[in-house]
Amino acid sequence: MSIIEVNNLTKYYGKARGIVDVSFNVDEGEIFGFIGPNGAGKSTTIRLFCSLIYPSSGEAKIFGKDAIKYGPEIRQDIGYLPSEVFYYDRMKVIDLLKYSASFYKKDCTKRMHELSEIMELDLHRRIDDLSYGNKKKVGIVQGLLHEPKLLLLDEPTSGLDPLMQKKFYKLIREENERGVTVFLSSHILGVVQKMCSRVAIIKEGSIVDLQDVRTLERDNYKKIHVVADEIDEKQFDVPGVINLEKENGAVNFFYKGDINRITRAISAQDVSDVTIEEPTLEEIFMHYYE
Amino acid sequence: MNIYKHEFKMKINSVIAWSLAVGLMIFIYLSIFSSIEIDAKLFNEMMASFPEEFLIAFGMTDIDMSTILGFFGLIFLFIQIGLAIQAANYGFSLVSVEETDLTADFLLAKPVGRTKIMTSKLLAAITGLTITNLVVWISSFVFLRMYSDGGQFETKPVLVLMLSIAIFQLFFLTVGMLISLLVKRVRSVPPYSMALVFGLYVLNAFGGMIGEDKLEILSPFKHFEPNYILKHAAYDLPLAWISVVVIVISIIGSYVLYSRKNIRSAV
Numbered sequence: 025m026s027i028i029e030v031n032n033l034t035k036y037y038g039k040a041r042g043i044v045d046v047s048f049n050v051d052e053g054e055i056f057g058f059i060g061p062n063g064a065g066k067s068t069t070i071r072l073f074c075s076l077i078y079p080s081s082g083e084a085k086i087f088g089k090d091a092i093k094y095g096p097e098i099r100q101d102i103g104y105l106p107s108e109v110f111y112y113d114r115m116k117v118i119d120l121l122k123y124s125a126s127f128y129k130k131d132c133t134k135r136m137h138e139l140s141e142i143m144e145l146d147l148h149r150r151i152d153d154l155s156y157g158n159k160k161k162v163g164i165v166q167g168l169l170h171e172p173k174l175l176l177l178d179e180p181t182s183g184l185d186p187l188m189q190k191k192f193y194k195l196i197r198e199e200n201e202r203g204v205t206v207f208l209s210s211h212i213l214g215v216v217q218k219m220c221s222r223v224a225i226i227k228e229g230s231i232v233d234l235q236d237v238r239t240l241e242r243d244n245y246k247k248i249h250v251v252a253d254e255i256d257e258k259q260f261d262v263p264g265v266i267n268l269e270k271e272n273g274a275v276n277f278f279y280k281g282d283i284n285r286i287t288r289a290i291s292a293q294d295v296s297d298v299t300i301e302e303p304t305l306e307e308i309f310m311h312y313y314e
Numbered sequence: 315m316n317i318y319k320h321e322f323k324m325k326i327n328s329v330i331a332w333s334l335a336v337g338l339m340i341f342i343y344l345s346i347f348s349s350i351e352i353d354a355k356l357f358n359e360m361m362a363s364f365p366e367e368f369l370i371a372f373g374m375t376d377i378d379m380s381t382i383l384g385f386f387g388l389i390f391l392f393i394q395i396g397l398a399i400q401a402a403n404y405g406f407s408l409v410s411v412e413e414t415d416l417t418a419d420f421l422l423a424k425p426v427g428r429t430k431i432m433t434s435k436l437l438a439a440i441t442g443l444t445i446t447n448l449v450v451w452i453s454s455f456v457f458l459r460m461y462s463d464g465g466q467f468e469t470k471p472v473l474v475l476m477l478s479i480a481i482f483q484l485f486f487l488t489v490g491m492l493i494s495l496l497v498k499r500v501r502s503v504p505p506y507s508m509a510l511v512f513g514l515y516v517l518n519a520f521g522g523m524i525g526e527d528k529l530e531i532l533s534p535f536k537h538f539e540p541n542y543i544l545k546h547a548a549y550d551l552p553l554a555w556i557s558v559v560v561i562v563i564s565i566i567g568s569y570v571l572y573s574r575k576n577i578r579s580a581v
Contacts, residue, residue: 099425110416
């Protein structure tokens with residue numbers, strides 16, 4: 025079953041583009057990555073899911089129900105963590121979390137304390153005394169305390185230190201193992217690569233690719249590094265080679281195509297070292313934005 | 315109910331401050347009545363010597379300063395201005411505060427509809443205004459009794475005047491709320507509420523002064539002129555109805571606009 029179903033979703037802010045004709049599905053229990061640079065429309069998409077904004081055309085269905093029409097009902101089971109967190113400054117953390125919990129039909133007290141402990145959150149400080157990273161922790165706890173079935177995470181770890189990021193992703197993995205579907209938007213590809221099963225790439229408001237993360241890595245360019253004393257880069261002038269760079273007796277390039285062809289080209293020379301590796305998602309990703 | 319409670323808690327300090335302020339205003343004004351009363355004749359003569367336009371502008375025509383109600387009619391205008399600013403503040407900030415403080419992404423992503431959010435917020439604001447309203451009632455009656463000659467004054471006109479406060483507050487609350495949804499963004503509330511309150515006040519005051527009375531029918535300061543009410547122990551009904559109509563339109567308009575509003579994001 026699709027937890028999120030997006031059909032030709034379009035949003036314009038007046039004349040300014042938000043997203044255009046976006047369609048994709050997110051299956052139950054998967055961690056779905058949503059990547060793109062700033063301003064590509066990631067937040068717009070998530071905010072449409074929460075009916076914070078209304079679509080210009082098209083629709084988004086969550087748990088099989090229209091996100092606008094059944095908004096309050098479906099939001100019982102959604103946990104949303106916005107990219108920038110802002111809360112009522114004069115409240116104490118505990119009061120804010122209790123207020124947040126009061127919107128849900130179940131008793132969230134136990135989970136609230138568990139999560140606060142995991143995230144090392146001081147419950148008795150005032151919101152306006154908190155650092156940005158600590159506010160983000162409040163955001164994480166308030167987004168998870170009602171044990172939602174779907175998590176919408178918009179740049180979830182910005183402002184968190186590496187240790188906390190690690191804890192956070194462990195937490196998300198645990199949630200996922202319990203069956204929670206996760207929609208993770210980020211421009212940090214390493215994270216998406218590690219966490220997600222599938223990934224959609226958004227550029228200027230439109231989805232440019234949607235793939236299995238493994239396929240994306242496999243069916244893509246290899247990153248090749250050749251070291252030789254006397255190197256003739258013209259030897260590598262075969263179709264499929266891009267971004268060839270020469271530096272201090274070494275050649276770096278990306279290659280996509282028959283692997284034998286390139287190994288022959290390499291073996292034709294007297295080389296001292298060769299590395300062929302998977303490019304990082306960052307490097308794959310750059311191709312969509314060139 | 316949870317939103318109502320939360321909103322009311324956020325407002326309580328402001329409600330207490332405003333209530334104390336208007337209560338204190340009533341006390342101070344009425345306490346100086348006794349010293350004016352002695353020279354009331356002189357005072358009335360002095361007032362008569364002011365240019366007519368000046369008196370109209372400050373709602374001081376036809377005031378008999380020798381009676382406490384005549385005096386109360388004059389000073390109640392200032393109380394009205396205070397009540398209007400408080401109500402307008404609450405109205406302008408009612409839903410816009412979530413966008414200014416960027417808390418909308420928290421509240422609106424909760425499993426609750428916009429209509430319910432607005433209703434809860436509106437009721438919380440009305441509760442706050444009603445508390446201030448009650449303080450005006452109590453302090454008016456207490457201090458009128460305390461400072462009037464022998465503790466005697468006509469209660470009916472005062473009662474009618476006090477009953478007008480709720481409608482008067484609702485006018486500024488709901489009109490403020492509607493305007494906050496019509497403008498693109500409310501960055502800061504006080505400039506808006508000051509403009510609304512003093513704009514409508516000036517419309518009434520100077521409309522009368524320049525003899526142009528078409529515009530003043532828009533102003534609740536005209537609809538609920540304390541002098542008129544205290545003198546007649548009744549409202550100028552056709553005018554009072556205008557306020558009621560404006561309130562109803564503002565409430566309906568606000569609900570429609572808010573339920574369609576696209577909430578700005580923080581970044």
